[in-house]
Amino acid sequence: MPDNAPRAIAAPLLHWYDAHARVLPWRAAPGANAPDPYRVWLSEVMLQQTQVASVIPYFETFTTRWPSFAALAAADDADVMAAWAGLGYYARARNLLACAREVAALGRLPETEAELLKLRGIGAYTGAAIAAIAFGQRAVVVDANVERVVTRLFALAEPLPGARPRIRALTDTITPDARAGDFAQAMMDLGSGICTARAPRCLLCPLRPDCDGFATGAPEAFPVKAKKAPKPQRYGTMFWVRRGVEVLLVRRPDKGLLGGMRALPTGPWSDAPPGLADAPVAGDWQLLADTVSHGFTHFTLDVTLATVTIPEHSDPAHFGADGEWWPVDAIESAGLPTVFAKAARVFGRVSC
Structure with a gap:
């Protein structure tokens, strides 16, 4: 199927998600009212380049000590940095505090991607994820799991990282207007548990009938990655x-x-x-x-x-x-x- 052809994958994916969604401390159940924006924001910042299993204990510690934007905004910098220790990418912790203080001054977390992107530590992915998950707005949410699902769905041969604009455009074509947050989380869960980097479980995948990567017989060949230079x-x-x-x-x-x-x-x-x-x-x-x-x-x-x-x-x-x-x-x-x-x-x- 040409990669510009429309794919009606939202319905089967959301049906699968309703039955198989991961239970996570920051998540609302499928189809439920939107979760607390503070918990969504905190989890998305913590999840940047970090595995879910590593984030959960830190998330629980933070939400117990600082259960709201106002509480975190009033926290001592050293206490927050110490609580973050071990989670890595420490600029996130500094941006977390700065963002909490900006939101506390505003009185609420903005709901639109455009306004969210004005806050410290919120980039394209995080802004889209918060807008979709916390506020139900249609947004194109692309993390590493979604990249993998989309490149396989369309058998995209262009290598990363250069393929990312194309991946975002393709994700836009399959993102529905309704249940935006559930769709984004369903894509993430599919990539995490079914469309895995190695040995994808294609026989369990609700998107298999529409997947060009599966049709090639080698879905694990996608995404194509450029050779990495050795680290200094x-x-x-x-x-x-x-x-x-x-x-x-x-x-x-x-x-x-x-x-x-x-x-x-x-x-x-x-x-x-x-x-x-x-x-x-x-x-x-x-x-x-x-x-x-x-x-x-x-x-x-x-x-x-x-x-x-x-x-x-x-x-x-x-x-x-x-x-x-x-x-x-x-x-x-x-x-x-x-x-x-x-x-x-x-x-x-x-x-x-």
Whole structure:
């Protein structure tokens, strides 16, 4: 079937969704009244580039501590960043707070895509998803799951990422006016549970009769992906400054990677191992045999670990305004980003 031919897939897809929709804490049941816009917005921000299973416990923590835009807007920045720790992509947490404060000032979350896109942290996908799911507006919602379903449905041979404008246009042709939020979530659920990246379960798919990818005999060949360039490799050193039963933590600059988060002191992350050149204090530094590796979106980091013990009367102000002493046995409560939490676990084992 030519990819510009109309496809009446909404009815069979929504019929399938009515019976098989995932039960998620931010979701309303199929056909029910729209869910709380705050919960939809929060979940969609958390779900950006993050799996549902990882998001659920964070979502439940946030909605218990901060159940509304007003509550989140009034929260302390450090508390929110600490609660976000481990979820990754930390700019989302900063944008989350900024957006909550914008919405609190407005008095409500805007209902249209155009108005939603004016808020911090809301891009094309998130704006469309909120408009459809929270407010029932027709919107073209395309995430990774929807990309996979659409490229298979139309057997789209153009590779990603260049194919994305075409994928959005094709998604527009199949998006109905009615039950917009349910349709968007049905597409996501189909991609998550049936039209999976590997071994799609085509015999269970309600769209199989209309699927050109299935007709080719190799639906898993779609979407076509351009070959990825290897990630750059960077190196750094993290420093464990121990004072009695406490360890030095610092606050990272607000702007930049992991901005605003508590962290261990670290030198620059560069193309060659920096060693001890940027140690925060002079002392008898010991390099550990263990190292830590971590993959970020755009590079891979290998970290050398260095430890020193200093006199118990040392003042954290010596290490800058954002220095603070944290109990070693409570380090997990500091809300460290994942790469620093990995290093802290190694340091903790060695220094016990």
